[in-house]
Amino acid sequence: MGVKIPLPVAVYCDNKSAIHIAENPVFHERTKHIEIDMHVTRERLKTGLIKLFHVSTINQLVDIFTKSLHRIRLNELLDKLGVKKSTHNLKGV
Incomplete structure (x- = not known):
């Protein structure tokens, strides 16, 4: 490649x-x-x-893929990965 x-x-x-x-x-x-x-x-x-x-465990980004995380911790890791929050609401689609 x-x-x-x-x-x-x-x-x-x-x-x-x-x-x-x-x-x-x-x-x-x-x-x-x-x-x-x-x-x-x-x-x-x-x-x-x-x-x-x-x-350190607190900086282990792979946790987002391997563990069930509290919303706060999930958002911290999403921010570190540069993932943007969606403005779309999938409820009622």
Whole structure:
């Protein structure tokens, strides 16, 4: 498609423990049952394809797609994403 993506790709996570486990290849007793995606993440980190960054939970924009949110929080995230409020009323259509 001709789109150039600068590397490494930034991946944001609100879980500091997950970032530490991904960046630290040392086996830990608590990580013996981690999923295959963690191994893929480690491999991508090692090759420099991605870089993990911590983002606080309050700034986690993906919550709008993954959680049921209170109206106030929903509006905050919509504003951060630049989504405009509709002036149309769909009731009675």
